[in-house]
Amino acid sequence: MKVLTMSAPELQRFFERSPEEVLSDPKAPLAHEALLAALEAGQVRAAERGEDGVWRANAWVKRAILAGFRRTGLIQMEGPGFPMFDKSAYPPRQFTLADNVRLVPGGNAVRRGAYIAKGVVVMPPAYINVGAYVDTGTMVDSHALVGSCAQIGARVHLSAGAQIGGVLEPAGAVPVVVEDDTFVGGLVGLFEGIVVRRRAVLASGVIITGSTVIYDLVNSRELRKEVPEGAVVVPGSRPASGGFANKRGLNLAAPMIVKYRDERTDAATCLEDALR
Numbered sequence: 001m002k003v004l005t006m007s008a009p010e011l012q013r014f015f016e017r018s019p020e021e022v023l024s025d026p027k028a029p030l031a032h033e034a035l036l037a038a039l040e041a042g043q044v045r046a047a048e049r050g051e052d053g054v055w056r057a058n059a060w061v062k063r064a065i066l067a068g069f070r071r072t073g074l075i076q077m078e079g080p081g082f083p084m085f086d087k088s089a090y091p092p093r094q095f096t097l098a099d100n101v102r103l104v105p106g107g108n109a110v111r112r113g114a115y116i117a118k119g120v121v122v123m124p125p126a127y128i129n130v131g132a133y134v135d136t137g138t139m140v141d142s143h144a145l146v147g148s149c150a151q152i153g154a155r156v157h158l159s160a161g162a163q164i165g166g167v168l169e170p171a172g173a174v175p176v177v178v179e180d181d182t183f184v185g186g187l188v189g190l191f192e193g194i195v196v197r198r199r200a201v202l203a204s205g206v207i208i209t210g211s212t213v214i215y216d217l218v219n220s221r222e223l224r225k226e227v228p229e230g231a232v233v234v235p236g237s238r239p240a241s242g243g244f245a246n247k248r249g250l251n252l253a254a255p256m257i258v259k260y261r262d263e264r265t266d267a268a269t270c271l272e273d274a275l276r
Contacts, residue, residue, distance in 0.1 A: 006034040008044050015064035022067050032068050032089060035061075039113040039131060040093065046131040046149035047175050055151070055195055059171040062149060065113065065131050066168060090130050114146075117154070129166050135180070153180035153198065157267070165191035179229075183267035197229035201267045205235045206255050216257040223257075230261040232270045 006014065014031050015022060022028055038044045039061075046061045068089035077084040077091055084092075093110045095101055101116050106124025110116060113130035120134050123142045128134060131149035138156040146152060147166020158164065162184045167175040177195040178184060185204035190196065192210035208214065214223040215236065227233060236256035239245070261270050 006031060006038075008038060011035055011038060011044065011064070012060050015067065016060045019063070019067060019070070022064075023071050028067070028071060032064075032071070035064050035068075036113045040115055042115045042117070042133065045115070045133055045151070047151050047177065049177075055174050055177050057149075057172055057174045061131065062168055062171040065148070066171070123160075131168070131175075132166075141186075147176065149175040151175060151177045153178060153182065155181050157183045159184055159186040159188070159204070161187040163187075163189045163191075165189070167193055181267075183271070185271070194225060194227070196227040197231070199230045199261050199267075200227045201232045201261060201270050202227070203232075203234040203271055206233050207235075207253065208233075208255055212255060214255050214257060218257055218260060228257070228260075231257045232259045232261060233257055 011031065011034060044061055045058060047055055047057045049055050069087050072087045072089040074085055075088045077086060090111050090113060093112045093114060095103060100118040102121040104121070104123050108122045108124050108126050110122070110128045111130045114128045114132045116128065116134050117136040119136045120138050120140065122128070122140045126140045126142060126144045128140065128146040129148040132146045132152070134140065134146060134152045135154035137154050138152055138158070140146060140158050141160045141162070143160055144158045144162045146164045148168050150164045150166055152164065156178055164176050164178065167173050174193045176190050176193060178190065179196060179198040181199045182196055183201045185202050185206065187205050188202045189207040194208050194210050196202070208227065210225050212224065214227065214233065216223055233255050236254045237251035238254040240250040240252050259270065
């Protein structure tokens with residue numbers, strides 16, 4: 001298929017129209033290919049950080065991705081050892097040596113429309129979905145998920161089993177963001193548009209959503225929607241309310257910030273000290 005060459009502003013104008021106009025346009029398949037190429041080159045992103053530090057979704061990008069699902073049907077795609085069945089708009093992404101991405105043998109899957117920077121390491125089995133952005137030097141370890149449109153910074157470590165949730169709808173919703181130099185421990189779950197600021201450390205088993213209350217023990221405050229820069233977060237608990245819970249000594253999970261990193265300590269040292 002011939003790829004339509006379109007700049008980011010041209011793509012935006014094409015996909016900002018109503019879904020009916022986009023889907024009925026005969027140029028839609030070519031525009032879709034141009035969109036995938038732009039996403040994979042990092043020329044357009046599903047979300048971006050503004051000069052004020054606030055992350056905002058590019059709603060037109062997410063609507064364009066959704067249009068690809070709606071426009072195409074299910075096909076059989078050949079895979080290593082077994083066939084796959086998915087919408088034809090988003091086949092597995094193919095890499096070359098020139099991409100300088102380490103895809104370690106054993107069964108990884110990266111979908112078309114995902115940006116994977118040079119120097120990224122993907123350990124098997126891991127999955128990176130359409131619209132995701134994974135910056136240079138990041139490690140995506142075994143059984144880790146980078147969901148649709150999730151934004152992962154540079155030199156991030158996603159440990160084994162880490163789940164970075166995807167957010168496609170609503171189109172205006174900010175996806176999960178993990179900024180540069182963050183350490184995400186094993187089996188950590190980040191969902192519903194939570195933003196994790198640079199150099200944070202999340203201990204194994206921490207679960208945080210956009211509505212989770214994060215208890216900052218250092219600064220005596222409660223936080224939502226964002227993990228502060230350099231925060232060291234560990235799993236904690238708080239008493240559940242009500243007579244039934246009180247009688248049985250029941251507790252609810254509560255992520256807690258127990259310290260903050262400084263320039264002299266790396267993530268592993270911070271985590272070890274915090275868990276002692």
